Amino acid sequence: MSRTNRLNCIIPPYLLKRLLESEDSEVRQAALDTMLTTARLRGERAVRASFAGVAAPGNGRRTVFDCEQGTFLPFAVLTRPEDGPESADDSVNRAFEGLGLTRDFYREVFQRDSIDGHGMRLDGYVHFGVKFNNAFWDGQQMVFGDGDGKRFGNLTGSLDVIAHELTHGVTDHTAGFEYHRQSGALNESMSDVFGSLVKQWSLKQSAEEADWLIGADVWTPGIDADALRSMKAPGHAFNNPQFGKDPQPDRMSRFIHLPDTEEGDFGGVHFNSGIPNKAFFLTAVAIGGFAWEAAGLIWYEALKASSAEARFQDFADTTFHKAGELFGVGSAEQSAVQSAWQEVEVPVRGVPSGVARARSLAAEGNGGVGRQDGLAALSRHVSELGAKVAGLAKDVAALKAAR
Incomplete structure (x- = not known):
């Protein structure tokens, strides 16, 4: 199976496996059915991968279909085209809106024409399967399950899930990050990063205001959990009897080594994505303001410049250099990138850690925590310098008069 064309699902396999241990037979059955269907779809995805390049451009036009609890997409019923009226089905409308917001985000923020950059049409399929506990991107379309109603709710209910996929x-x-080990974790992290940014952009939230949670709306109300993942605090998104404790690490010394198999989450891609996720969060908050304007741009340009086999170290170096190209070498933005990767124990190559820390402190403007604070500090320094120059000029004039 291709390592670049796997079926990408929002619910990690380790959560579904926990459901197989549930005392509720309906929950167990829904989890088993979800896993079996997903395994079958992965096989189909491997076949479809060779045709991925033939998706017809359509100016990013949206079309939503209703699977009516079936799992064979060609049998799905058209329910809402781009120019069609609003549906009576909330799932259809949520999917339609999420596809549009994601498309518009990439177009307005990064001038990217749909998913492929060439106007790829966006097809969404709702009500996939019976109590299907997942949502996925299969390389050509977005598919949503309804959830089992006991642990997971309808998967169209979370904008960051749609944008993630x-x-x-x-x-x-x-970049086409290969879907295993560190490159696979980067693949998952990119989806979390831009999934969160689409949500922040739609709400016009600053980095400080955002919750930095992924999938906060997928749990049913009876589940004590914040979200599927937390970019701000990997490892702390949930801790409950049904699913245990969030296993994501937040730094390299806690990296989880797993087999490069389906059972091993292809080397722990859903686990270790917490490390680059934390690096992005730290970068965005250090820069301040709207995260998509600087941190998001740096990550997007780094994504385009990366190779399929990139590891965390490679991506850290690329983001650092892109920050220098975009905002200037030694800029507050570049220093924020450098400091963030250092904190998750992936120091940028060629820059001593002491220098990184010193630059970071300087970029924060003596206690400020954002781009605006740094600019304010710079403005104060310029004013103070101007006052000193004016004072020296007066002293020089006085000396000349005395002579």
Whole structure:
């Protein structure tokens, strides 16, 4: 099976496996059915991968279909085209809106024409399967299950989930990160990063205001959990009897080594994505303001410049150099990138850690925590310097008069 064209699902396999241990037979059955269907779809995805390049351009037009609990997409019923009226089905409308917001984000923020950069049409399929506990991007379309209603709710209910899945398509058409080990964790992290940014952009939230949670709306109300993942605090998104404790690491010394197999999450791609996720969060908050304007741009340009086999170290170096190209060598933005990767124990190559820390402190403007604070500090320094120059000029004039 291709390592660049896997079926990308939002619910990690380790969560579904926990459901197989549930005392509720309906929950167990729904989890088993989800896993079996997903395994079958992965096989179909491997066949379809060779045709991935033939998706017809359509100016990013959206079309939503209703699977009516079936799992054979060609049998799905058209329910809402781009120019059609609003549906009576909330799932259809949520999917339609999420596809549009993601498309518009990439177009307006990065001038990217749909997922592939060439106007790829966006097809969404709702009500996939019976109590299907997942949503996925298969390389050509976005598919949503309804959830089992006991542990997971309808998967169209979370904008960052929709944007996460569609971003797998963006990654396919840019770096094409191979879906295993560190490159696979980067693949998952890119989807979390831009999934969160689409949500922040739609709400016009600053980095400080955002919750930095992925999939906060997928759990049913009876589940004590914040989200599927936390970019701000990997490893702390949930801790409950049904699913245990969030296993994501937040730094390299806690990296989880797993087999490069389906059972091993292809080397722990859903686990270790917490490390680059934390690096992005730290970068965005250090820069401040709207995260998509600087941190997001740096990550997007780094994504386009990366190779399929990139590891964390490679991506850290690329983001650092892109920050220098975009905002200037030694800029507050570049220093924020450098400091963030250092904190998750992936120091940028060629820059001593002491220098990184010193630059970071300087970029924060003596206690400020954002781009605006740094600019304010710079403005104060310029004013103070101007006052000193004016004072020296007066002293010089006084000396000349005395002579």
